[in-house]
Amino acid sequence: MSANNETDEHGWDVDPEDESGAAVVAAVGRQLKAWREAAGMRAAEFGVLIGYGEDLIYKVEGGRRIPRPEYVDKADEALGANGKIALMKQDLAVVRYPKKVRDLASLEAKAVELTAYVAHGLHGLLQTPGHARALFEARQPPYSQDEVERMVAARMARQSIFERLPAPSLNFVQEESALMRPIGGRMEWRRQLERLLEVGDMRNVTLQVMPTHREAHPGMDGDIDLLKFADGTAIGRSHGAFNGRRVTDARHLRILDLRHGIIRAEALTPQETRALIQRVLGAT
Template identity: 55%
Template sequence: MTEWEAGLDDEEAGAVMRTVVRQLKLWRESAGLTQAEFGVAIGYGEELVSSVERGRRIPRPEYLDRADEALGAGGKIAALKQDVAEVRYPKKVRDLKRLEGEAVELGAYNNSVVHGLLQTQEYARAVFSARRPPFTVDELEQRLSARVARQEIVGEGAARPLFTFVQCESTLRRPMGGRAVMRRQLERLLEAAKYPNVDLQVLPLGHEENPGLAGSFRLLRLKDGTTVGHVEVQHLSRVIADPKEVQLLEMRYGNIRAQALSTRESTALIETVLGET
């Protein structure tokens, strides 16, 4: 089991983990096992068992599966995996994933890196590794897992949202992670562009006008008909719900899409850049 501090910095995650910890401890004590004996039974050390029961570490799915089997819980402990999976990631990631899950349409403009929903795992690792001060190994793996989990929403299927992505050409030419990583990332963009519910456009560097100079952002149209925006800069993540501010983002996004290449032209440009990489 990869060791990393739980970092429960929000009330929701704390409440979930207090419930999980209480259940694990009650089941273990009811079975008459010490932490050391329980650790032997599930294949983990006493120190790790103690850290989990004190709420200092979040148990991984296999930990809960082994605990369920060793304690004869009949699936009651294993059922906690879904709740634990949600709080494993930072609150801002959980909130964003929920918004994406409620969206029927998602539009995004990116001018620094490829959008997170379209990143390969290797490219995402390179992006996270570029952070200064750097993430610890465990923090990096946590964020990487969270990003990959969010990508499940992209793909073919009747229940999938409609996606429009506009990438500044600079994101195609910035060799994050090196040549091999960037080639695979460009191939991933071409794959995503083939999905019937994905429109992928590129805003060329050669255009004199660029309405997106203020930075990357996204718009999410939700099932109830409302639209919210989301911006993320440095270490700040903000959901924009004020109608006037959302309207400004919608106008800006419309201008960006109008300045961008068509989907066919964008695909051709990506293929050109891939051939040069």
């Protein structure tokens, strides 16, 4: 791999459909260019100074590439900005992840209650970094490693919901099969099971498992997600209802709430779930 290709990986592509994000990246790029030109440096010279290729410098300054935090820090130091350039990291942090992930994280950050049933795999909020990385690396056609790391970082950033105060009510129901697949290998599997035990112990979290031997239940059609907000509004989505679209209509939300309520009633209790996870962990 050439040096230019290596340095070009130190950033993220701008989603052309993300107009607001693209505007932020373009504004930061113009400011970086203005600082560089005010210092009397050519792009190639500046690139050598901070350890990145000239092509990446032009992409960042042209708003075609989202620079990583370390790029901004190095630029601040090289240009003697005394922290003024480094402040731009706050703007870039808002747009560094794909728009659909940012939109979801924004909704989760406002919710006072989250309820979810996952028909296959583990909910993203419950995954360890290694578990998430293994899933993204298994996708076909394959993502680049840079894309994988970006999406893992985005998924982990959403988990700040567990640190929110006041704490929201978080309710998860997982299929038993999700505990049995050694995603990422044996050691990562153990870390994931330990993470589930840790999350399940949180006072604001209810974690339940739907046993494989249960007969048909209302979640057989796919995942169900419900987010409820302080003003009494809510938003929901199910792969098996309303063409998979997000819904806010009270009638549709009642249907999803009903389905999820039955699922929770048929699943193992939180105490039974903890005991099951401990047995699986002990057998790995």
